[in-house]
Amino acid sequence: MQTLIQNGTVYTNGQLIPADVLITDQTISAIGAHGAFHGNYDHVIDATNQLVTPGLVDVHVHYRDPGQTQKETIKTGSKAAAHGGFTTVGAMPNLDPAPDTPERVANMVKRNQNEGVVHIEQFATITTGRKGDELVDFAGVKKAGAFAVSNDGSGVQTAGTMYQAMAGAAKAGLPLAAHVEDNSLLFGGVMTESDRSKELGLPGAPSVSESSQVARDLVLAKATGVHYHICHVSTKESIAMVRFAKQQGVHVTCEASPHHLLLSVNDINGKDTNYKMNPPLRTEADRQALIDGLKDGTVDMIATDHAPHTVEDKPADFTKAANGITGSETAFCELYTKLVKTGIISLTKLLDLMTAKPADLFNLHNAGHLEPGKPADIAIFDLNNATTIQEADYESKGINTPFTGDRVFGATVMTLVDGQVVYQRKED
Incomplete structure (x- = not known):
């Protein structure tokens, strides 16, 4: 199975670059310039105006x-x-x-x-x-x-x-x-x-x-x-x-x-x-x-x-x-x-x-890096649009934080673990 994350700003090797990320099964198989990959993919994720990082x-x-x-x-x-x-x-x-x-x-x-x-x-x-x-x-x-x-x-x-x-x-x-x-x-x-x-x-x-x-x-x-x-x-x-x-x-x-x-x-x-x-x-x-x-x-x-x-x-x-x-x-x-x-x-x-x-x-060799050959553990964030932190959105059982109600940028759009979506922001 192949997934393409396209049109995002990608954090890799300590740098932010415009790039697309190709995932094959559970692994990052390639990173290339926008539009570099052509084919029929099982899933295409549009990350236009979004930040794509290692999980x-x-x-x-x-x-x-x-x-x-x-x-x-x-x-x-x-x-x-x-x-x-x-x-x-x-x-x-x-x-x-x-x-x-x-x-x-x-x-x-x-x-x-x-x-x-x-x-x-x-x-x-x-x-x-x-x-x-x-x-x-x-x-x-x-x-x-x-x-x-x-x-x-x-x-x-x-x-x-x-x-x-x-x-x-x-x-x-x-x-x-x-x-x-x-x-x-x-x-x-x-x-x-x-x-x-x-x-x-x-x-x-x-x-x-x-x-x-x-x-x-x-x-x-x-x-x-x-x-x-x-x-x-x-x-x-x-x-x-x-x-x-x-x-x-x-x-x-x-x-x-x-x-x-x-x-x-x-x-x-x-x-x-x-x-x-x-x-x-x-x-x-x-x-x-x-x-x-x-x-x-x-x-x-x-x-x-x-x-x-x-x-x-x-x-x-x-x-x-x-x-x-x-x-x-x-x-x-x-x-x-x-x-x-x-x-x-x-x-x-x-x-x-x-x-x-x-x-x-901490010697977690498969974590923390978005590069070919690494597990497809990836987060996508929205840096441009403000959202309000709300109790109703918490996945934790705990709501004990003073940050509830804050207006913030950088909400999580999507999180993938081993190439599978484990969190996706609900559409308004």
Whole structure:
């Protein structure tokens, strides 16, 4: 079967070019100038005035399945990813039961393949049950299909445990993705300790709860040689330390989330708990440091930390609401509208951060690149026409995002996985 995507602007090899893309069965077979291909194709997709990119790659999503399927399932989460233009995602292991043995990892890998509409890579945990100090069998979970390990949602509290985990992950050839948070420095805070927390009368946690653990881990990462990846980096101190560590040859990468790039503590009104997440929104100085990190390469990639919750999980009381917002369906359009159209970063930079960089750094060899011989995982976006983000359009079970109602450019028109359409925008 052959499909031709014609008349679009194609992002390939770091460049935007006018081109047509020919798909044969599940694979990109050729890319050529507009009108270069002639024949009778099974499907022709007209991408006139649209952007054609590799399917986006998100190394940080939460699908809640098994354990909390009232919030999300593999199917609904992956459909949300497809709606956002993502074709490869990394599913975090804060599940019940957690994928902390080779058998449990193998089961999740099989379920992801059978129930997801996009490619779902599976994290294993660092420690048993994502708690305590008992390390998982790193070689075993890798052989079972884990692409990395993480205790996301919980920081590893003991330096000795983290050191041994890094050594074990390095030996197994697994990236270790860390949720960096020292619980002893939280002091019951529900947002970042700041002038804004004082104005709202809400308990604040100092941002050193993140940066102090980053400092510890960077020293340990240099000692062990592990690929150390920092999840949802959020403070200016963390950025400065990562920048220095890279100069010193530490194998460190980090991701920034759309909400930390676009929002700050100043956006919190104390009543809309869709602004409550972990790490919490930081100061404007922190946000600007993240932007600078994007520009100079300190921040390696953008990852959504898609974290769906039920309405009941997000009551108006900021002290009681769950942490986390959804992100799969709003990431690209929000970032394009607020960072690219405003001239803060280029479109090619944004696409690199959301395609090739995460794929290459996590050794996802079949993802992140639109070129002949690669799987036909492709997203098509409308950059020219504004749309309004609406709850009714979400594929996720979660509607917990402060971005609902925003007027944006860059809506997803179509997403293909292995040459098959897995999302298509409804016609008005």
